[in-house]
Amino acid sequence: MPDKALLQSIHAEALPLIGQGHVANYIPALAGVSANRLGIAICSAGGGVVGAGDYLEPFSIQSISKVFSLVQAITLYEEQEMWSRVGKEPSGNPFNSLVQLEFEHGIPRNPFINAGALVVADMLQGRLSAPKHRMLELVRELSGNPNIYSDKMVAKSEYDHSARNAAICYLMKSFGNFENDVDEVMKSYFNHCAIRMSCADLARAFFFLANKGVCLEGRRLIGERHSRQINALLATSGLYDGAGEFAYRVGMPGKSGVGGGIVAVIPGEMSVCVWSPELDESGNSLAGTRMLELLAKRLGRSIF
């Protein structure tokens, strides 16, 4: 298992990359984040959490929340119903997000692109009485941190710039694949995106995917088969249009967010979270990806 010294050396090696990417600026609330943050944390069966750099500082988890939503939906819906509304395939590059949705009759390609996550949010809205509250409960339990909260200013800022997401929702509605009120679902969705967690929180929270579905504190969250399936979806679709490059360089199932966080998993061994706000061209953390690449190399570990 990696010790603190290893993580510190990886942190030091990735530090010079800061300044070479771009902080997400599509909403003002995210554009104000300090660019020079860099953190890494690992959670393993025996050793608990080890970290380096800014691994205790909370940040906006953004699209990483899509994994938590998927987990909730998987526990609420039958497999067939679930996958009749969202696919399992990579989506190709983003230029054609809307036309793809149009051609494929309003069924998004996978749960990790916006369209897919919005359908999942719509599914949760139909079954949960208080989706925002339930999400907070889940991430607090998984990370063992009762202080996690969703940043209302960030959620509001996202909502104020939500025209494109609204277009996606209404297009799916026109195909009969969106049931609830668009505004309400988007509010839940942005609330989930605006949750703030640290690398340590997220490494703990994702440990279940390295542990066949069982959480850090011992509760079985999902079955082993579901855990494998989520890892499979993350491996093919978790990194926007950089999934192939990430598999090639890092070789772990993972999920990134525009807040600069990336979670990754070595099944059977550990969960990892890295954070650095500057993004590469695919929208994934630049220095974060580098830290994961270095970790895979130093440990001689990947799923391939």
Added chain:
Amino acid sequence: MPDKALLQSIHAEALPLIGQGHVANYIPALAGVSANRLGIAICSAGGGVVGAGDYLEPFSIQSISKVFSLVQAITLYEEQEMWSRVGKEPSGNPFNSLVQLEFEHGIPRNPFINAGALVVADMLQGRLSAPKHRMLELVRELSGNPNIYSDKMVAKSEYDHSARNAAICYLMKSFGNFENDVDEVMKSYFNHCAIRMSCADLARAFFFLANKGVCLEGRRLIGERHSRQINALLATSGLYDGAGEFAYRVGMPGKSGVGGGIVAVIPGEMSVCVWSPELDESGNSLAGTRMLELLAKRLGRSIF
């Protein structure tokens, strides 16, 4: 390691699927194949090859040849040169193959879609004096079978129906990403596709990807890092537009061909090849995929 009895039981369980798919019929030479074939073979470090069903009967490897071509190109080109001409990302669904190529300036998304494999064939044509001969040498060595040959009638039949592939080549040429004569490159390419190998041959030939780049008979074909990288590309792009579903159900890097073959790898453990000519909607062997799913389940093995 799986024994013959296990493979026979898997074979028996998948047998009833025959009749539910469709044999590829875009060229007459393939349409004539007997639909009721079903074979599986596994190659592991200690145990050599074990098989069941029609695992010794040769079939047209088709797109599986793209992996051999990629291996050749990787050994002939520097990493940067290689990946400046072809990408590493999944391609999304096939409707937009040409427009995608157009938007991305003639750079195919990955080496396993036709456009990508044709660029790789163009690269080989530029460096190898006798590409067809060299390919045969390679597959004969890897499988330890000196009798492997390419079916000239199938290659000819593919060439006679090559207008769409020619369109792809010329579109790439218009972007400056195709250097050699289109006809010559296509002839090599179809020659590779028309190679006939059995499940046993292919399981042996792909063992290097389960063995960190070292072939069955001990020669290092490619470096360990390259082996992992190829597995990563296979996991995200090896199964046409069914890569996500395949990862979800089977959980192994793999490559399929329209001849009905699928090779798959559990890194560090074994290489597998299944064959059954009837295909599902994504163009992957229907009963073959089922056998791999059963194998993963029975062994409790996947990369996730």
Added chain:
Amino acid sequence: MPDKALLQSIHAEALPLIGQGHVANYIPALAGVSANRLGIAICSAGGGVVGAGDYLEPFSIQSISKVFSLVQAITLYEEQEMWSRVGKEPSGNPFNSLVQLEFEHGIPRNPFINAGALVVADMLQGRLSAPKHRMLELVRELSGNPNIYSDKMVAKSEYDHSARNAAICYLMKSFGNFENDVDEVMKSYFNHCAIRMSCADLARAFFFLANKGVCLEGRRLIGERHSRQINALLATSGLYDGAGEFAYRVGMPGKSGVGGGIVAVIPGEMSVCVWSPELDESGNSLAGTRMLELLAKRLGRSIF
């Protein structure tokens, strides 16, 4: 000038086409229209209105209202401002309506596709205090019929099936090309579409386009240049994806609606309106187009 006998003979010749098209059924309120209606009316400078068949029966004008909206916008906005928000080019076939809008940064191709008409409606909403009322005033004045009204049930039915139009509005909003509340604008837009007019009403109302911008009763509605320009836009974009075929067969600027109406103009001579609810594959009235084709042939008139 055509007399009643000519129109009756054209009517008789087109009558057998009834039964060969399909009444628009995307909203229940339209699907209930009697399919066997067929009317034609002509309005010329000296002769007033002549008609045959059901030319006095009101029907839902639907997209024909887009011309009235454009006329209003042209009188309210400077040319440059007007055409910076909507283009003048034909749109090609409908499959790519959303991707085209995406590629062209939220600027619709022309004012006669839905996206363009919705932008025009947004522009009117920004300048008119009571857009629905103003539209009724305009069409009542132009046709000299104070009894024209908008069918609230049809408007409501359209609104209840407006998810796709909402998707279009929000996509344009995401590009900064939609200023007002989407719901309000759509309500005005559907209200305009649901206006009911007869062939006689519409022939009169469109006379200004045959008369260099001057209405039937003598008021100058728009300048001569504007009148020519609107005819030009109608000639290239007025018939959905059938503009080329319509120009080829009929040879007049025109505008169709899914209610089965088509208005057409021979500049300097006459305005025409035909109506028959059954549509062809492009969404244009089947028997209506035939009547216009026969009229052009009998009169030896077209703009070409």
Added chain:
Amino acid sequence: MPDKALLQSIHAEALPLIGQGHVANYIPALAGVSANRLGIAICSAGGGVVGAGDYLEPFSIQSISKVFSLVQAITLYEEQEMWSRVGKEPSGNPFNSLVQLEFEHGIPRNPFINAGALVVADMLQGRLSAPKHRMLELVRELSGNPNIYSDKMVAKSEYDHSARNAAICYLMKSFGNFENDVDEVMKSYFNHCAIRMSCADLARAFFFLANKGVCLEGRRLIGERHSRQINALLATSGLYDGAGEFAYRVGMPGKSGVGGGIVAVIPGEMSVCVWSPELDESGNSLAGTRMLELLAKRLGRSIF
């Protein structure tokens, strides 16, 4: 009818636009043309040809040749056969030329986009024993100029940069809509494009479209109906992706070429040709379009 003084004044007014466009440079042979040329010629029933500026200097007619090819095809094929292989609708913007062809099963939208003209060339190849010779005969007859020839260097240069056109031909072949050898057809096609004619030649040659199908010297080339139909196709599709703007500003059926020529027609009155090598963003002659706009304004003539 316009006299020389009018044309000279229009020429003088458009002259300052030179320097604001860009000469086509996709092939070296065209890039070498002098940019500062400006010519206009008109041909009317009674008055023969009147011109101003460089109206006697030959230039590369390029896509204007597509009209001559269409005329030949119309005389060789039945209407139904003709229009089953190429459509009549505008094509929308060029980004999707290949995907549009793919979606529409290899049937090009109209005979004036490259795909359509290549299909027409394929049709001529199937019926004419010496297509290049026959084309020269036709244009020499229509213009009354026996010295017209095709510039072999330009044709060769086009052929050397024909990868994209080859891609289009092979894509159509893959759909069964291309019968002859791609190379041979492209050679004929480029030969037609490389024909050199002056404004005076072209104004004369296009007079038949202003004269219901009867050539300047009196021979009926095509029927009156065909003449109207070709004008209709020119009005909706003759100016690349600038047909709507051209109709709006000029209001005449027309056809442009990347050599900087534009021919236009006022049916029943006159044919016009303008030339200036610098193009606007849509690929149409910048100063040429302006001269046509001024002509329409001064004469108070348009088809609308």
